[in-house]
Amino acid sequence: MKIIFQKDELTEALQATQRGISNKNTIPHLNGFFIQTHSDNTLSIITYDLEMGINYYLSTEILEQGSVVVPTKFFDIIKKLPEDQITFSVDQENYLITIESGQVYYEIKGLDPEEYPKLPEIEEGKSFSIPEILLKKMIHQTSFAVSKEETKPAFTGVLCKFDSDNKLDMVATDSYRLAWRKGKISNDSQISGEYIIPQKAIGQVQRIISEEDKLINLYLANGYFLCETEKVRLFSKLIDEEFPNLDQVIPKNYQTKVMIDRKFLQDSMERASLLASEGANNIVKLNISEENMEITSNSPHTGKLKEDLQLYKEGDNISIALNARFIIEVLKVIEEDQVELEFTGSYSPMIIRPRENDQYFHLILPVRAF
Amino acid sequence: MKIIFQKDELTEALQATQRGISNKNTIPHLNGFFIQTHSDNTLSIITYDLEMGINYYLSTEILEQGSVVVPTKFFDIIKKLPEDQITFSVDQENYLITIESGQVYYEIKGLDPEEYPKLPEIEEGKSFSIPEILLKKMIHQTSFAVSKEETKPAFTGVLCKFDSDNKLDMVATDSYRLAWRKGKISNDSQISGEYIIPQKAIGQVQRIISEEDKLINLYLANGYFLCETEKVRLFSKLIDEEFPNLDQVIPKNYQTKVMIDRKFLQDSMERASLLASEGANNIVKLNISEENMEITSNSPHTGKLKEDLQLYKEGDNISIALNARFIIEVLKVIEEDQVELEFTGSYSPMIIRPRENDQYFHLILPVRAF
Structure with a gap:
C-alpha cells in the first residue's frame, strides 16, 4: 500500500473521523483509523464504535492499493509534519507503516485490517x-x-x-x-x-x-x-x-402569559444561578405580579439575590420555583429577541417559546420549593 | 461602610488581586478579599496567603469608611452586574454586605476584618x-x-x-x-x-x-x-x-559547537517528543556529524522517528541523548532566530544559547541512554 497525501486534506479527513472513535472501546482495532483504498484513486478513512460509523472519502494519488488500521497517534504525527506532501506506505506483511515528509521519516506500527469489525450492511430504505x-x-x-x-x-x-x-x-x-x-x-x-x-x-x-x-x-x-x-x-x-x-404533559392553555426580553431574562438567570447553584436544583423563584417579575435566589452559605424585571403580562399573578440552568440553556438556543412564558399554576410546567414563532417550544417542570 | 464602585475599575482590581488567594488556605478569612477604606477617597483590596500579599489601591467615591472581608464569589457577582455603577454597603455590626446595581440587589455574608491575619511590617530597606x-x-x-x-x-x-x-x-x-x-x-x-x-x-x-x-x-x-x-x-x-x-557544573569550553535555526529545531523536537513522551524522560537522541544532525526517538509501543537537520558545526562529531521537553521549553523563551548548541561530551551538560547574545544561556543534563 502506498499513497501520496496532501497534508491539509488528510488533516481534514482525520479531524472529521476522529470523533467516531469511542474511548470506551475494548477492541484495539476500533481505537484507530481504518484506511482502505478503492480502485478509482479514492480511499476511505473509517472510524466505528459498533453503534456509529463515519466513512470519509478522499481523492488522492494511490500508487499501491491496500488497507491498514493506523493508531490515533497518526493524527498527532500528521499535524506536525513539515511539508505539504506526505508519502504513506504500508508493508502488507507486518502492517509496518512508514510516513515520509521532507527530511522526516516516521515508522509506526499498524494493525491487520482483516481483524477490523465488519461494518453493518445498511439498506438505503x-x-x-x-x-x-x-x-x-x-x-x-x-x-x-x-x-x-x-x-x-x-x-x-x-x-x-x-x-x-x-x-x-x-x-x-x-x-x-x-x-x-x-x-x-x-x-x-x-x-x-x-x-x-x-x-x-x-x-x-x-x-x-x-x-x-x-x-x-x-x-x-x-x-x-x-x-x-x-x-x-x-x-x-x-x-x-x-x-x-x-x-398529556403539555398544557393546552395557560392562566398567565408574559412577554419578556430574552437577553434580559438570560442575564438575570445567570446572576440568580450564582447563588442558586450552591443549593439543590439551581432553584430560582419567580414572582409575577402586574408588569413586574421579581426574581429571587438564595444560598444558605453565601447570601441572596433579588431583582425586578419589567414585562408585559396577561392573566393571573403567579409564583413559581424553577431550575435556573434549564432556563439559561433554552434561552441560549432561541434566536428571537423576545420570548413568551406561559404558566398554568405554581406546580404545573412552564412553557418558553420564541415570540411570533410557533415552530418551537420548551417545557420546564417546576421545582416544589414553596 | 458605603462605597460607589465603577464596575470596570473594580473588576480590574479583583482580577489583579485574586491570584493572591491560595486554595490551600485553612484560615477562612484568607479565602476572601480584604477591603479597607482610607481617608483620601482611596481604598485597598488585599489578598494574602501568609507568604505573599497583594495590595491594590483604588480611587473611588467613599460615602462611609469601614472595612470587611468579602468571599471570592463576590468577584463572580460583580462580573454579572447589569450597570456600570455599583453601590456597595456593609453593616459593620454583622458584616452583611449589600450590592446594588440597577434593579439588582444582592445580599452576601462578609467576615469580620479584625480577624484577618496581620500583614507583616516590611521596611523598605x-x-x-x-x-x-x-x-x-x-x-x-x-x-x-x-x-x-x-x-x-x-x-x-x-x-x-x-x-x-x-x-x-x-x-x-x-x-x-x-x-x-x-x-x-x-x-x-x-x-x-x-x-x-x-x-x-x-x-x-x-x-x-x-x-x-x-x-x-x-x-x-x-x-x-x-x-x-x-x-x-x-x-x-x-x-x-x-x-x-x-x-563548577557549567562547562567552560566545548568540543563541539553547532549553529541551527531555532524554529526548525523546535518543530523537530516536537515531532520527536510525540514518540519520546511515551518512554521515560522524553528521550531524543542527537547524532551530529559534519553538517548534519540526525534526530531519532523511539517508542516500543508506537514506532520510531528519524529526521535530519542541516546545521553549521565546529569541532568533533558527537552523539547525545536528551529530554526533548527541556529543549522545547528553552527554545520557546529564546527570541533570536538562531541558536548555538555546545557539547563537551555525551555525558556532559549541553548548553543552548541565542546566537550573538551573551546575556542568556541554558544548560541541560544528558540522559544516560546509550
Missing part, C-alpha cells in the same frame, strides 16, 4: 430530504435536552416524529424539561411513525452538515439511520425503544 | 531599579526552570545574584537543567549577595509589570521582597536557604 440549515437548527434546539442518564434509554436520543403531511417534529427530554421543534421536510418515501436517533450520532450530523440551504438526504432502514454529504457517510443504530406519549 | 521590560524578560527566561519539588526548597525559587558592578543575574534550576539570565540594573543601595524569590511571587511580578521601558523599584529587607507599581504593592517572603554554587 426510506428516505426524506431537508435543507441542511433547517436540520442543523432543529438539532441545535433539541439535542441539549436529551437525558444523560442511561436508566431511560428512550430519552438518551432525539425523537423524530413523521406525519403524512410532510412534517417532521424533533423532540428531546430528560423528564425534567422537554424541547419540541417542528419542521417541514420533503417526505418522498412517505415515512411515518417515530424513530429515536442516539445523541452522539445526532451531534455528528450537526457537525458534518453545512449552514446552507441545500437539501440533504437521510435514510431510515433496518434499525439504522444514514446520512450522506459529498465527503462523509455517517450511519448509526437507532435506539430500539418506545418513546412515551408526552402529549 | 535596600532598593534597586530596573526597566520593567527587562525584568519581565529575565523572569520569562528563567522561572520555567524552577523545581516543582519541595525536597530542595532553594530550587523552588529564582535566585537573584547581585554584584557591585550594577549587575543582576537571575538563575533557576530543577537540578536537571539550569537557566541563567544576566541583566544591568541601577543598584542605588549597593545591594550585594544572593536572594531567592519564590516562584509564585516572581510570577506575580511578571504579571503586574508592563512591557515598557520605565524603571521599577524593588526593595529587599528583613527577609521580604517588595515591589510597587502605580496601583499595586506586592510583597513576599524570601526563601531562607543557601543556593548551591553551580559554577
Whole structure:
C-alpha cells in the first residue's frame, strides 16, 4: 500500500473521523483509523464504535492499493509534519507503516485490517430530504435536552416524529424539561411513525452538515439511520425503544402569559444561578405580579439575590420555583429577541417559546420549593 | 461602610488581586478579599496567603469608611452586574454586605476584618531599579526552570545574584537543567549577595509589570521582597536557604559547537517528543556529524522517528541523548532566530544559547541512554 497525501486534506479527513472513535472501546482495532483504498484513486478513512460509523472519502494519488488500521497517534504525527506532501506506505506483511515528509521519516506500527469489525450492511430504505440549515437548527434546539442518564434509554436520543403531511417534529427530554421543534421536510418515501436517533450520532450530523440551504438526504432502514454529504457517510443504530406519549404533559392553555426580553431574562438567570447553584436544583423563584417579575435566589452559605424585571403580562399573578440552568440553556438556543412564558399554576410546567414563532417550544417542570 | 464602585475599575482590581488567594488556605478569612477604606477617597483590596500579599489601591467615591472581608464569589457577582455603577454597603455590626446595581440587589455574608491575619511590617530597606521590560524578560527566561519539588526548597525559587558592578543575574534550576539570565540594573543601595524569590511571587511580578521601558523599584529587607507599581504593592517572603554554587557544573569550553535555526529545531523536537513522551524522560537522541544532525526517538509501543537537520558545526562529531521537553521549553523563551548548541561530551551538560547574545544561556543534563 502506498499513497501520496496532501497534508491539509488528510488533516481534514482525520479531524472529521476522529470523533467516531469511542474511548470506551475494548477492541484495539476500533481505537484507530481504518484506511482502505478503492480502485478509482479514492480511499476511505473509517472510524466505528459498533453503534456509529463515519466513512470519509478522499481523492488522492494511490500508487499501491491496500488497507491498514493506523493508531490515533497518526493524527498527532500528521499535524506536525513539515511539508505539504506526505508519502504513506504500508508493508502488507507486518502492517509496518512508514510516513515520509521532507527530511522526516516516521515508522509506526499498524494493525491487520482483516481483524477490523465488519461494518453493518445498511439498506438505503426510506428516505426524506431537508435543507441542511433547517436540520442543523432543529438539532441545535433539541439535542441539549436529551437525558444523560442511561436508566431511560428512550430519552438518551432525539425523537423524530413523521406525519403524512410532510412534517417532521424533533423532540428531546430528560423528564425534567422537554424541547419540541417542528419542521417541514420533503417526505418522498412517505415515512411515518417515530424513530429515536442516539445523541452522539445526532451531534455528528450537526457537525458534518453545512449552514446552507441545500437539501440533504437521510435514510431510515433496518434499525439504522444514514446520512450522506459529498465527503462523509455517517450511519448509526437507532435506539430500539418506545418513546412515551408526552402529549398529556403539555398544557393546552395557560392562566398567565408574559412577554419578556430574552437577553434580559438570560442575564438575570445567570446572576440568580450564582447563588442558586450552591443549593439543590439551581432553584430560582419567580414572582409575577402586574408588569413586574421579581426574581429571587438564595444560598444558605453565601447570601441572596433579588431583582425586578419589567414585562408585559396577561392573566393571573403567579409564583413559581424553577431550575435556573434549564432556563439559561433554552434561552441560549432561541434566536428571537423576545420570548413568551406561559404558566398554568405554581406546580404545573412552564412553557418558553420564541415570540411570533410557533415552530418551537420548551417545557420546564417546576421545582416544589414553596 | 458605603462605597460607589465603577464596575470596570473594580473588576480590574479583583482580577489583579485574586491570584493572591491560595486554595490551600485553612484560615477562612484568607479565602476572601480584604477591603479597607482610607481617608483620601482611596481604598485597598488585599489578598494574602501568609507568604505573599497583594495590595491594590483604588480611587473611588467613599460615602462611609469601614472595612470587611468579602468571599471570592463576590468577584463572580460583580462580573454579572447589569450597570456600570455599583453601590456597595456593609453593616459593620454583622458584616452583611449589600450590592446594588440597577434593579439588582444582592445580599452576601462578609467576615469580620479584625480577624484577618496581620500583614507583616516590611521596611523598605535596600532598593534597586530596573526597566520593567527587562525584568519581565529575565523572569520569562528563567522561572520555567524552577523545581516543582519541595525536597530542595532553594530550587523552588529564582535566585537573584547581585554584584557591585550594577549587575543582576537571575538563575533557576530543577537540578536537571539550569537557566541563567544576566541583566544591568541601577543598584542605588549597593545591594550585594544572593536572594531567592519564590516562584509564585516572581510570577506575580511578571504579571503586574508592563512591557515598557520605565524603571521599577524593588526593595529587599528583613527577609521580604517588595515591589510597587502605580496601583499595586506586592510583597513576599524570601526563601531562607543557601543556593548551591553551580559554577563548577557549567562547562567552560566545548568540543563541539553547532549553529541551527531555532524554529526548525523546535518543530523537530516536537515531532520527536510525540514518540519520546511515551518512554521515560522524553528521550531524543542527537547524532551530529559534519553538517548534519540526525534526530531519532523511539517508542516500543508506537514506532520510531528519524529526521535530519542541516546545521553549521565546529569541532568533533558527537552523539547525545536528551529530554526533548527541556529543549522545547528553552527554545520557546529564546527570541533570536538562531541558536548555538555546545557539547563537551555525551555525558556532559549541553548548553543552548541565542546566537550573538551573551546575556542568556541554558544548560541541560544528558540522559544516560546509550
